Amino acid sequence: MQHHSHHELHGGSFGQWIPLLVLIVVTGVYLCGTASVKSGKARWNNWSTISFLTGMGLLGIAVLPTLMQWAHQDLRGHMVQHLLIGMFAPLFLVLGAPITLALKALPVKAARWITSILRSEFFYSISHPITAFVLNIGGMYLLYLTPLYIESLGKPYLHYLMHVHFLLAGYLFTWSMIGPDPVPKHPSFLLRVSVLFISIAAHAFLSKFMYAYIYPLNSPHSAEQIREATKLMYYWGDLSELLLIIALFTIWYRQRKCSRYNLTPTVS
Amino acid sequence: MHQDTEKANPKQSMYAAALIGVGVMAAVDEIIFHQVLAWHHFYDRSTPKIGLLTDGILHSAELIAIVAGFFMLLDLRRSHSIVKPRAWAGFFLGLGGFQLFDGLIDHKVLRLHQIRYVDNTLPYDIAWNLAALILLFLGLLLLNRAKNLERKEGTGHLGTSGR
Numbered sequence: 269m270q271h272h273s274h275h276e277l278h279g280g281s282f283g284q285w286i287p288l289l290v291l292i293v294v295t296g297v298y299l300c301g302t303a304s305v306k307s308g309k310a311r312w313n314n315w316s317t318i319s320f321l322t323g324m325g326l327l328g329i330a331v332l333p334t335l336m337q338w339a340h341q342d343l344r345g346h347m348v349q350h351l352l353i354g355m356f357a358p359l360f361l362v363l364g365a366p367i368t369l370a371l372k373a374l375p376v377k378a379a380r381w382i383t384s385i386l387r388s389e390f391f392y393s394i395s396h397p398i399t400a401f402v403l404n405i406g407g408m409y410l411l412y413l414t415p416l417y418i419e420s421l422g423k424p425y426l427h428y429l430m431h432v433h434f435l436l437a438g439y440l441f442t443w444s445m446i447g448p449d450p451v452p453k454h455p456s457f458l459l460r461v462s463v464l465f466i467s468i469a470a471h472a473f474l475s476k477f478m479y480a481y482i483y484p485l486n487s488p489h490s491a492e493q494i495r496e497a498t499k500l501m502y503y504w505g506d507l508s509e510l511l512l513i514i515a516l517f518t519i520w521y522r523q524r525k526c527s528r529y530n531l532t533p534t535v536s
Numbered sequence: 537m538h539q540d541t542e543k544a545n546p547k548q549s550m551y552a553a554a555l556i557g558v559g560v561m562a563a564v565d566e567i568i569f570h571q572v573l574a575w576h577h578f579y580d581r582s583t584p585k586i587g588l589l590t591d592g593i594l595h596s597a598e599l600i601a602i603v604a605g606f607f608m609l610l611d612l613r614r615s616h617s618i619v620k621p622r623a624w625a626g627f628f629l630g631l632g633g634f635q636l637f638d639g640l641i642d643h644k645v646l647r648l649h650q651i652r653y654v655d656n657t658l659p660y661d662i663a664w665n666l667a668a669l670i671l672l673f674l675g676l677l678l679l680n681r682a683k684n685l686e687r688k689e690g691t692g693h694l695g696t697s698g699r
Binding site: 461464465466468469470471472473476477479480499502506509510513514517518520521524525 | 578579583585588589591592593595596597599600603604606607610611614
């Protein structure tokens, strides 16, 4: 059923490795940060480091040239990539608290600059669950229900842009739910749960809708392949969402204790 | 240990466990009838679009219910206000309630899928909803027992009753 011409995303074989190199550099910077924090007087939770490395590892798998090639020809491969980049990696990266690490590791001047961003009204509205939800799920609906997906197959730059969008939107949405970094005000727990509820429903609906009506339309993929891909989307999406709900309720459980014994919440 | 509020909370215990019951029944339905037996279909052609939407909403509610229920019970246990007989009653009411909802609304009203794709689905529908009613009945029995226990012990400062 493959009548899709097999062409390289990049001319050179070196170009394929660029995303992976970027990830390795970012991981290196993060580890330098933890080392400098620990050598100083500040404390750093090792679980955050483990979580961040896990997230980076998942991203690394997603951008391996072999997976890239598979994803380019096969919707199942595309879906695996999408799940890793947009759902699983963001969860572990957010729990790795890179912003908090930056605040602790960077010189005071730079840290103050970051804090002023975190405190800004603009940041509050962009990182609000509803904004993040629209960017995240809205992007998915656009990609699969409009000709955008077909367009991205032929244009490598669109393809990369799409992945970057899903990584950022996925991170933003996860952060809006369980962001561990210090900000002056968080939207209420009830609002966060409500938005998460709508988001999970929207994701489940989109997967079944695509399964039922064979979206993306006019794609080179067979109907059978699309159905398998949307099942992956549905069930693996479930797993990542279940982990996110557990993380969100863990925060609630901790805060209940703090409010009961009149303690101030500690940022781990 | 701490100066906890040692007040028994029968209602919350029941609701929290009912949420777990709903989630567990949904999981059983998914694992046994969808995956293992493959009687249910992921989607069948008779499903209207609105059915897909309500299915997504229900699915989301199930996932959140099971986690929320667990954490609520943990919280009740931490503050020593859990009432175990009530929790068991709630659990069975949740199981039966969800099963009945699934059997009537999902299968028949919204026509998401049938229990099994055979010519005559009636025996399956009867068995399904009968099982739901039995679970509900068990839940009500347990609730009665729990209420009697509470009356005997006198309401209020129970701590953890039950074994």
